[in-house]
Amino acid sequence: MLIDEYELKLFTPPCEPGAEKWTAEAQLKVDISEVLPYLNATLRGAVYNRAANALTWTKGGRNVAFHAKRIMAASLADRAEAERVIRGLVDLVNRTWERRHELQPDFEMRRRAAPMEVYQLLPKTNCGQCGQPTCFTFALKLVAGQKEPEDCPPLQGPAYAEQLATLRERLGDMPALGSG
Numbered sequence: 001m002l003i004d005e006y007e008l009k010l011f012t013p014p015c016e017p018g019a020e021k022w023t024a025e026a027q028l029k030v031d032i033s034e035v036l037p038y039l040n041a042t043l044r045g046a047v048y049n050r051a052a053n054a055l056t057w058t059k060g061g062r063n064v065a066f067h068a069k070r071i072m073a074a075s076l077a078d079r080a081e082a083e084r085v086i087r088g089l090v091d092l093v094n095r096t097w098e099r100r101h102e103l104q105p106d107f108e109m110r111r112r113a114a115p116m117e118v119y120q121l122l123p124k125t126n127c128g129q130c131g132q133p134t135c136f137t138f139a140l141k142l143v144a145g146q147k148e149p150e151d152c153p154p155l156q157g158p159a160y161a162e163q164l165a166t167l168r169e170r171l172g173d174m175p176a177l178g179s180g
């Protein structure tokens with residue numbers, strides 16, 4: 001078993017409970033980087049970014065991200081759903097790791113920007129000024145075409161000029177993924 005324990009962190013909406021969904025993050029004690037190419041080979045629609053060491057995936061309309069030592073899931077109704085979804089994703093990683101000898105790893109980097117790649121270009125302070133509970137949630141909305149880089153006030157400052165330019169470039173040719 002690759003992951004045998006993790007710490008679950010939940011991000012709740014800052015205001016208007018019920019208006020927004022929760023985001024969950026499993027903080028891992030092991031590095032799951034090596035399993036990402038195997039997940040990329042088996043999960044339909046997954047987007048693997050080798051340079052960012054991240055893989056994103058949409059399951060049941062829910063955005064999911066696998067990073068070296070984190071697994072994140074958005075659009076969760078409550079704590080119980082967060083615990084169930086994260087448990088399922090951890091099990092998926094463990095099952096895939098156990099089957100790795102039967103699989104051909106896929107290192108292909110898709111052209112479309114992944115949420116984790118977009119997230120890396122944000123201030124990552126979770127300040128909430130954009131109306132989202134976390135920068136990662138904001139990144140998911142950017143990728144889905146539901147938010148614009150201008151909706152993040154700190155990103156407009158001179159300290160982030162380069163990141164903002166890169167973000168605009170990466171988002172420029174992306175199709176919106178629709179609502180949800």
Ligand code: SF4
Binds near residue numbers: 126129130134154
């Ligand atoms: S306003 Fe920007 S820095 Fe603040 S939480 Fe939103 S994305 Fe993150």
